Amino acid sequence: MSKSQETNKTFETKLQEIGARSVHIGMVDPEGEFRDKLVSAQKAAKLAEDGYPFCEVLYFWDIAESTYRDGSFIDRPAKLHADTIRKYPFADDMALCLADFEGDFGRRSPRNICLAQIEKAAELGFSVHAAFEFEFFVFDETAESMRAKQYRDLTHFAQGNRTYSLQTAALHGDLLAGLETTMETMGVKLDAIHTELGPGCFEAPLYHAKGIKAADDAMLFKNFARAYFARNGKTVSFMSKLSPKLSGQSGHLHLSLRDREGNPVFSDPSSPDGLSRTARHFLGGLLKFMPEFLAMCSSTVNAYKRLVPGAWAPTAANWGVQNRTAAVRVVNDQPASTRIEFRVPSADTNPYLALSMMLGAGLAGIREAIEPPVGSGEDFYASKPAPEAIFPRDLHEAAERLRASDKARELFGSDFVDGFAESRTVEHAEYQRQVSEWEIRRYLGVV
Secondary structure: OOHHHHHHHHHHHHHHHHOOOEEEEEEEOOOOOEEEEEEEHHHHHHHHHHOOOEEHHHHOEOOOOOEOOOOOOOEEOEEEOHHHOEEOOOOOOEEEEEEEEOOOHHHHOHHHHHHHHHHHHHHOOOEEEEEEEEEEEEEOOOHHHHHHOOOOOOOEOOOOOOOOOHHHHHHOHHHHHHHHHHHHHOOOOEOOOEEOOOOOEEEEEEOOEEOHHHHHHHHHHHHHHHHHHHHOOOEEEOOOOOOOOOOOOEOOEEEEEEOOOOOEOOEOOOOOOOEOHHHHHHHHHHHHHHHHHHHHOOOOOOHHHHOOOOOOOOOEOOEEEOOOOOOEEEEOOOHHHOEEEEOOOEOOOOHHHHHHHHHHHHHHHHHHOOOOOOOOOOOHHHOOOOHHHEOOOOHHHHHHHHHOOHHHHHHHOHHHHHHHHHHHHHHHHHHHOOOOHHHHHHHOOOO
């Protein structure tokens, strides 16, 4: 039996176990959106064996689906990944499966970049364990009602909501339970769900997972949360910053490494801060390269509206043990669960790129034995950072820093760096052409 036939048999077996008659095939674009094709189970199995050609346009249009390159937009070789097959949450006889480009074109793929970093960790003797936590707003609006209102004066869901509110949970428990069930159907486990600061604001920390599953879970959570709330006549927003009056929405990422025997490697109870040499060097690499890799985890114009003074978010690369004002918080309540929390990503982050960035920089720190600066318990929001630690001010500057980074090219490849930096430059250029309501109110009739 050939390798492709073995793949086909494994694929068919998994679909039979689910009882799937059809399959939602998801190509995940650079924005983290699940681009769906529904095919029969029989056709999906054939595509798994023969390959899955898919249009390259995903990498040559922006988030509004406006192409920024001319071309014929040919099909490129892609592959269905049998290990990603899961039950589809909105029908009993459907499955979902992720696909991705392969070969030369596949070097652009955020998921492939992430897989490569996980493999580099394995070469150093480590397995990767990670979990995202997302904050989001829910509106009593549909896509149609938002357009009709021109996205102004939208009605928030649970307007009397308070942080960690029992009342919101008591009133809307069925809706939240439905979200949890939707995720569990796909094997995405929520560690908790609770209300956050602001009307209709919630936070959902995901349960930690090994390897690429952590990023897959995060991507599926965001995509299917949007679908779940839409099916209930509501809209969920993972934007970084919705309004100056509302708090920013974070997408923090927790990460730890384990050795080949499954033992955690970030803890050393004998050290003053409880951190091992491996953890310190991982921190050193992450902090050193964070400013020049920032576009990877903060890839929208809106993300930089959160990364400003006074917005409860980092503006420079710094760290501290249990310090929630730091870009990197070390969580060391218990040696076995000692981990690094990367607090820079917003809820709109692409999970594959955030994890790739964190892993790439941290593993470089381990390989090069990079020592981190001194950690601190100070209020970093009120302190003056070192010049080299300051983040780029906007998406354009971040894209240029990434494009110019030799280390980014070394770790992630020039195909990815050039293509992704170009797409971010295009996104920022579109933003620069717009005139905001703030500008009109501030300048019209005055200047």
